[in-house]
Amino acid sequence: MAKKAKSRTISVRLISMAMTGYYRTMIRPRLHRPLSMLKYDPVVKKKVLFLEATKGGRNK
């Protein structure tokens, strides 16, 4: 039986680098480079860096 085709996009988790445990989930194309952005963290009430968390595999 043929393997199911992988979806073009994946949902990724962007973790707050303020170590608050706060994260945002986003969707990006599978082949895109990992996401990273400045976003507001409500725990520290500041704009902080959010980086995509590696999930099992590794980011390119």
Place this chain on the structure above:
Amino acid sequence: MSVSGTTPSLISKLPARLTNFFARYPPQIYSSLARPEVPETAAAEATTPTAAGEESEGLPSPYTPNRDAKGHKPADPKAFSPSRALLYSDPKHPNPFLPKKNFRTGKWVSPRFGLRQQADLVKLAIRYNVEELLPPGRKSTEFKQTRREECGLRIKGTGIGQKVKGHKWERTMEARLEDRRKAMMEMPEMIRAWKQRGHGRGWKKWPKR
């Protein structure tokens, strides 16, 4: 107040229940006034704080409970305590408010007056202002007050030298706040480096999920 000096008028004012009681158990022998003083050494021993009590003084915050502390051990029931010392019974004239142990058979004999009757007598005596003439018992104001001081609020972990394990978020709170503080200190530098490396294009240290 001298017991022998109790005027006949006072006795006549008392209700029959109390006069009968005092006739049967004369305050000269049975009352809490006739109780011998607690020896100084025993009292001092009881008030000295234990090693656990001294440890607790160095506690930095309520969120760092000692991880070795698994609750506190219940106090030794036979140990000296101020409230227990109040419950005195003269072997020659056994206190009618306290149970008595027969050392030959090893069995306990119930008090002559049960707790309900004791409470009634104490309440009556308080109304006529003669409470100290009653034998010492668990229902006396003195005992209740001492016991309240000893036990505190009866909330686990509030006494001297007592600790509770606490929730995990309480135990780890301090470490997590420290991590967050450190991360926030380094945040401007991190953002600067991130912007320098093309907003994440050359970024190597991705966090693990």
